[in-house]
Amino acid sequence: MAYHIAQICLSGHVINDKADEFPQYNQNFCEICGKTTITTCQHCGSKIRGQLAVTWMAADVIQPYSRPAFCAQCGKPYQWTEAAIKAAEEAIELMDELEPDDKKRFKENISDIISQTPRTKVAAKLIKRFLDKVAPGTGELFRQTVINLTVEGVKQLIWPQLPPSSPQ
Known part of the structure; x- marks a missing residue:
């Protein structure tokens, strides 16, 4: 399965669950808490897993995005x-x-x-x-x-x- 890249602030507010597909919605800082936003794990540098990448025909069957607690690559907790x-x-x-x-x-x-x-x-x-x-x-x-x-x-x-x- 392929996933988009997510942009999440350091407090955990999801900014963009498809940061790679819709970069125009990315933000440098969170408008809720003011913290910096990231798209990569601060421990290993791998991309933060975003929404499941599907064709428009399957878009109505995917689950709402859920922010990950741990990096899928190194297993360490996000900030x-x-x-x-x-x-x-x-x-x-x-x-x-x-x-x-x-x-x-x-x-x-x-x-x-x-x-x-x-x-x-x-x-x-x-x-x-x-x-x-x-x-x-x-x-x-x-x-x-x-x-x-x-x-x-x-x-x-x-x-x-x-x-x-x-x-x-």
Whole structure:
């Protein structure tokens, strides 16, 4: 399969999911947050995977573009993924109801809910258990920080009140 090249800002806002085909829509900076935009992985230099390239006849059957969390070539997290993990860790530090060991275990499980691994469902259950111990406002801060990176099936395990595939 062939893919277009995506242009995404360092905060993770998608600027153009077909930056190679429609360069007239590219921007040097994000109009939402002001951060620099990129089209290549900052670790290995490979192009950021954009929308699936299809003929106009198949255009109505492709899925909406979803910003990648990790580079398809080197496997490292993009800067927006790293920033979300850091923000989630900071939100965990604000959870006064948790003991230091619980905070440490909570942080250790974040990476498993943003990528599909054998530990993903276990990590989701552990995180749900931790979130049940904290005030709703603090838990909501954590949810808003990681929801767009969380693996789709895991969202329902941690936040059952969310409708499936709900827009964030």
